[in-house]
Amino acid sequence: AQSVAQPEDQVNVAEGNPLTVKCTYSVSGNPYLFWYVQYPNRGLQFLLKYITGDNLVKGSYGFEAEFNKSQTSFHLKKPSALVSDSALYFCAVRGDGGSTLGRLYFGRGTQLTVWP
Amino acid sequence: NAGVTQTPKFQVLKTGQSMTLQCAQDMNHEYMSWYRQDPGMGLRLIHYSVGAGITDQGEVPNGYNVSRSTTEDFPLRLLSAAPSQTSVYFCASSPTWTASSIHEQFFGPGTRLTVL
Numbered sequence: 392a393q394s395v396a397q398p399e400d401q402v403n404v405a406e407g408n409p410l411t412v413k414c415t416y417s418v419s420g421n422p423y424l425f426w427y428v429q430y431p432n433r434g435l436q437f438l439l440k441y442i443t444g445d446n447l448v449k450g451s452y453g454f455e456a457e458f459n460k461s462q463t464s465f466h467l468k469k470p471s472a473l474v475s476d477s478a479l480y481f482c483a484v485r486g487d488g489g490s491t492l493g494r495l496y497f498g499r500g501t502q503l504t505v506w507p
Numbered sequence: 508n509a510g511v512t513q514t515p516k517f518q519v520l521k522t523g524q525s526m527t528l529q530c531a532q533d534m535n536h537e538y539m540s541w542y543r544q545d546p547g548m549g550l551r552l553i554h555y556s557v558g559a560g561i562t563d564q565g566e567v568p569n570g571y572n573v574s575r576s577t578t579e580d581f582p583l584r585l586l587s588a589a590p591s592q593t594s595v596y597f598c599a600s601s602p603t604w605t606a607s608s609i610h611e612q613f614f615g616p617g618t619r620l621t622v623l
Contacts, residue, residue, distance in 0.1 A: 400547075432617075433617075434511075434597055434617055435550070435597065437612070440609065440611055442609045481550065483550075485609065488606070490563075492605075492606060493604055494552050494555070494566070495540075495612065496552075497549040497551070498549055499548060
């Protein structure tokens with residue numbers, strides 16, 4: 392069965408420091424992975440996705456994610472955090488076939504707070 | 508393009524009442540979906556549709572009905588509202604959703620529903 396785990400409910404980082412939001416996944420077939428961000432009282436916005444190819448995926452707003460097949464991880468990273476990056480971040484994996492193909496499975500979310 | 512629109516933004520129901528949450532997209536997307544977001548649980552898929560006339564169940568379909576008579580619209584019906592259905596509901600769409608096409612989903616702004 393497909394699943395995503397975000398082991399940290401909260402991540403706090405000072406502005407200007409690098410940030411990492413962790414995600415691990417479980418899927419039996421090829422992993423198709425996504426990161427979304429949600430600002431308060433808003434819908435989710437797409438940041439980036441991994442389909443195949445380079446393990447380092449670059450996305451919107453300076454974010455990138457590193458895919459690691461051996462560790463089944465897809466951590467979101469940014470070299471220098473901004474206060475405006477403070478939001479709720481979700482990792483998601485697409486269902487890999489059969490009755491799950493039409494589904495996207497989300498983690499519980501990680502609240503990122505960037506302190507000035 | 509307006510993208511994905513949802514109405515209403517807020518709704519309060521009494522237990523047992525029925526209502527329809529509206530969702531529309533103007534991007535000619537084949538795939539549409541409904542999620543509910545509850546604190547600490549991420550987003551969970553309720554129902555989805557891969558095209559007009561085709562719908563399927565997600566992770567938490569009980570108590571909800573959908574139909575897809577046009578490409579643009581994907582309403583979600585609560586047949587007899589229960590307090591457990593208090594949540595924030597998001598509609599999303601994607602160009603296609605097949606085994607070989609991996610697209611991100613575009614989310615609407617959400618509907619906050621309270622069932623008393």
